[in-house]
Amino acid sequence: xxxxxxxxxxxxxxxxxxxxxxxxxxxxxxxxxxxxxxxxxxxxxxxxxxxxxxxxxxxxxxxxxxxxxxxxxxxxxxxxxxxxxxxxxxxxxxxxxxxxxxxxxxxxxxxxxxxxxxxxxxxxxxxxxxxxxxxxxxxxxxxxxxxxxxxxxxxxxxxxxxxxxxxxxxxxxxxxxxxxxxxxxxxxxxxxxxxxxxxxxxxxxxxxxxxxxxxxxxxxxxxxxxxxxxxxxxxxxxxxxxxxxxxxxxxxxxxxxxxxxxxxxxxx
Numbered sequence: 001x002x003x004x005x006x007x008x009x010x011x012x013x014x015x016x017x018x019x020x021x022x023x024x025x026x027x028x029x030x031x032x033x034x035x036x037x038x039x040x041x042x043x044x045x046x047x048x049x050x051x052x053x054x055x056x057x058x059x060x061x062x063x064x065x066x067x068x069x070x071x072x073x074x075x076x077x078x079x080x081x082x083x084x085x086x087x088x089x090x091x092x093x094x095x096x097x098x099x100x101x102x103x104x105x106x107x108x109x110x111x112x113x114x115x116x117x118x119x120x121x122x123x124x125x126x127x128x129x130x131x132x133x134x135x136x137x138x139x140x141x142x143x144x145x146x147x148x149x150x151x152x153x154x155x156x157x158x159x160x161x162x163x164x165x166x167x168x169x170x171x172x173x174x175x176x177x178x179x180x181x182x183x184x185x186x187x188x189x190x191x192x193x194x195x196x197x198x199x200x201x202x203x204x205x206x207x208x209x210x211x212x213x214x215x216x217x218x219x220x221x222x223x224x225x226x227x228x229x230x231x232x233x234x235x236x237x238x239x240x241x242x243x244x245x246x247x248x249x250x251x252x253x254x255x256x257x258x259x260x261x262x263x264x265x266x267x268x
Contacts, residue, residue, distance in 0.1 A: 086164035099164035114183035144216040186212025214256035
């Protein structure tokens with residue numbers, strides 16, 4: 001469930017971009033259950049997706065010096081001109097993220113690392129399937145995955161990312177914010193996007209995740225759609241992670257539920 005499908009999804013994005021002039025195959029946009037938002041303006045753009053997937057991949061680099069100086073093997077091509085503003089490493093919680101500026105996109109980029117081999121078993125075990133109330137006003141009945149929520153809100157991630165975004169905006173003006181992550185990183189990126197949307201306004205925050213698991217119940221999905229309308233979840237048909245925690249139809253209000261919108265990549 002780890003990197004093989006992630007690499008396959010990234011490869012499919014690359015191939016799809018190179019074939020953009022031809023009819024597209026293997027890409028299906030879907031929404032789960034009845035949640036739809038006709039006012040969403042963040043359409044799936046293959047070229048933009050290819051750029052964002054490189055940011056989601058670069059955050060996995062283990063050479064922190066090369067990552068911070070943006071000289072790593074993945075820090076080139078479409079993301080070569082990226083300006084690193086802040087690298088966050090929480091060793092105790094096995095978390096890694098960075099914040100910087102893509103001047104070509106005129107956007108602040110926030111990328112959060114996904115699961116590592118020594119942490120994947122922990123969050124899968126935690127998925128049996130404890131939820132906690134979402135600690136935001138005006139969101140009654142919203143419940144979220146305890147482990148994912150705690151990993152973003154009770155570690156270095158939330159305060160350091162928020163501070164780095166504020167500093168970047170003071171330096172460069174009112175830029176858009178693009179948040180991304182893969183697998184567990186996508187789950188944490190969702191909470192990050194929600195937090196930044198509440199702070200800076202949802203119309204300026206864009207979320208694109210890859211292979212993201214579900215993170216909250218139906219009420220949470222509804223609130224998330226309202227506060228972060230510019231959202232796309234990219235999935236791969238052979239990846240089990242987007243189907244976790246499972247959706248149980250017999251418990252519609254307590255079960256986990258994806259927020260829209262999903263773009264599913266399938267082999268042509």
